[in-house]
Amino acid sequence: MIMTRTFIMYSHGTTDDFNIDHLYESGRIDVICRCVLGALWVSEAMRKDTQIIVILNSGKRPPVSIKFDGNKMIGIEPSERSIALVIKKSLNTVKDKEWTNVQTGISVSRKSFQDLIKEAKNIFILSVKGSQTTSLKVENPTFVLGDNKGIPKNEESFALRKGERISLGSRTYLASSIVSTVHWLLDQ
Numbered sequence: 001m002i003m004t005r006t007f008i009m010y011s012h013g014t015t016d017d018f019n020i021d022h023l024y025e026s027g028r029i030d031v032i033c034r035c036v037l038g039a040l041w042v043s044e045a046m047r048k049d050t051q052i053i054v055i056l057n058s059g060k061r062p063p064v065s066i067k068f069d070g071n072k073m074i075g076i077e078p079s080e081r082s083i084a085l086v087i088k089k090s091l092n093t094v095k096d097k098e099w100t101n102v103q104t105g106i107s108v109s110r111k112s113f114q115d116l117i118k119e120a121k122n123i124f125i126l127s128v129k130g131s132q133t134t135s136l137k138v139e140n141p142t143f144v145l146g147d148n149k150g151i152p153k154n155e156e157s158f159a160l161r162k163g164e165r166i167s168l169g170s171r172t173y174l175a176s177s178i179v180s181t182v183h184w185l186l187d188q
């Protein structure tokens with residue numbers, strides 16, 4: 001059986017068209033890009049066992065969910081700019097709650113955070129308030145994390161109906177550092 005790792009990231013990224021040179025001002029699209037890079041790349045190679053779904057929750061028409069599948073993605077450089085360009089393309093492609101292909105390995109939908117949680121299994125919500133965890137042994141886990149502003153309380157409560165909250169320490173780390181730490185724990 002192929003083991004997979006899934007990340008679901010709640011973000012305050014904009015669903016409006018944004019300036020590629022102003023990722024910070026666009027609801028921290030820069031944070032999203034760094035999480036996608038950390039989730040899907042090791043040095044010079046892609047993690048075929050991992051996908052990350054990012055939900056953009058600000059702008060005129062939220063939510064928009066973008067799924068990046070490391071098993072299928074090709075032809076994308078591991079740079080913030082190239083991920084941001086794919087996000088822009090996804091915003092121009094999104095139709096409804098069905099997944100629509102953006103390009104190989106990347107699809108977009110109007111599914112909400114709660115829609116994605118309903119569909120997910122083996123959920124772990126990453127939070128400083130969770131129970132301290134130093135090793136992870138679970139089949140096909142789904143990790144839920146927030147951006148620089150974190151996950152809104154009502155959304156986290158919804159996820160907690162299906163998942164448990166785990167902490168990787170008492171300090172609050174950058175979201176992208178948390179993604180890398182989860183991979184490191186699972187790689188042991």
Ligand SMILES: C[S@@+](CC[C@H](N)C(=O)[O-])C[C@H]1O[C@@H](n2cnc3c(N)ncnc32)[C@H](O)[C@@H]1O
Binds near residue numbers: 170173
């Ligand atoms: C920069 S933090 C968000 C900070 C935000 N002020 C908050 O209170 O949630 C980004 C995300 O990383 C994850 N995170 C940060 N530190 C963590 C830790 N020590 N253990 C587990 N997850 C953590 C959480 O999912 C968080 O939403």
